[in-house]
Amino acid sequence: MGKEIRTAKRSVPEGHFIRCPQCKATVFKKDAESRFNVCPECSHHFYLPARDRIHQLLDADSFEEWFADLRPRDPLQFSDRVLYSERLQAEQKKTGMPDAAVVGRGYIRGRPVVLGITDFAFMAGSMGSVVGEKLTRATEEATRMLLPLILVSGSGGGARMQEGILSLMQMAKVSAALARFDQAGGLYVSVLTNPTMGGVAASFALQGDLTVAEPGALIGFAGKRTIKNTVRLELPEGFQTSEFLFQHGFIDRIIHRKDLRTEIARIIDNCER
Numbered sequence: 001m002g003k004e005i006r007t008a009k010r011s012v013p014e015g016h017f018i019r020c021p022q023c024k025a026t027v028f029k030k031d032a033e034s035r036f037n038v039c040p041e042c043s044h045h046f047y048l049p050a051r052d053r054i055h056q057l058l059d060a061d062s063f064e065e066w067f068a069d070l071r072p073r074d075p076l077q078f079s080d081r082v083l084y085s086e087r088l089q090a091e092q093k094k095t096g097m098p099d100a101a102v103v104g105r106g107y108i109r110g111r112p113v114v115l116g117i118t119d120f121a122f123m124a125g126s127m128g129s130v131v132g133e134k135l136t137r138a139t140e141e142a143t144r145m146l147l148p149l150i151l152v153s154g155s156g157g158g159a160r161m162q163e164g165i166l167s168l169m170q171m172a173k174v175s176a177a178l179a180r181f182d183q184a185g186g187l188y189v190s191v192l193t194n195p196t197m198g199g200v201a202a203s204f205a206l207q208g209d210l211t212v213a214e215p216g217a218l219i220g221f222a223g224k225r226t227i228k229n230t231v232r233l234e235l236p237e238g239f240q241t242s243e244f245l246f247q248h249g250f251i252d253r254i255i256h257r258k259d260l261r262t263e264i265a266r267i268i269d270n271c272e273r
């Protein structure tokens with residue numbers, strides 16, 4: 001459980017409640033938190049920060065973070081509404097993270113794994129050079145140590161346009177590392193959470209040996225409006241959801257957040273050579 005959530009609980013009374021975007025119920029924040037940050041009324045999966053994800057997935061205190069010293073740069077001195085360098089500082093302050101990815105080693109019910117997570121809170125979880133580099137190094141470490149690799153995606157932004165080509169090349173870089181991991185016989189389980197879009201979906205998130213998703217996650221490449229304007233066709237209802245993609249064979253399983261830890265452990269056992 002994140003520090004900021006606990007702090008929020010102690011503060012103003014409104015902080016005690018959250019409104020579920022799916023069933024519109026007003027739910028006790030504490031009730032949702034005690035259910036893995038899932039709506040107690042309708043099982044809507046709320047956003048989960050990377051730190052809480054680690055806590056939920058891994059055995060207590062088993063996480064050893066890697067490459068925590070990597071920091072983003074601004075080689076293009078990019079500016080949209082604000083300077084990229086200023087945006088980075090604001091995001092770092094807001095999230096307490098240097099960039100959108102956390103990687104490292106830990107244990108899932110006693111099984112050693114390499115874990116990587118992209119966190120939506122930091123610039124929509126978009127993949128810049130730090131995210132790409134961390135995931136690539138994590139994959140290379142998993143290859144070297146021959147450990148299962150678990151990557152949890154929560155990226156609505158895809159590639160981070162503020163880093164231009166340096167961001168786009170991460171897609172190829174991570175993919176190449178994953179291909180070498182695959183050739184070495186490694187097991188890669190990709191866990192898709194809400195949302196997994198753009199260059200993240202177009203690279204590592206959809207290259208798993210097994211691709212599982214949380215219920216109701218938005219998963220796709222381009223947004224609905226963009227596709228509609230391009231192909232000029234009516235698109236099926238909910239075509240970018242976990243459920244639709246599961247029905248059409250694009251993902252292997254939908255797993256409720258409360259079961260992820262057990263099910264990933266089971267997948268590892270079933271795939272052990």
Ligand SMILES: [Zn+2]
Nearest residue numbers: 020023039042
């Ligand atoms: Zn709900």
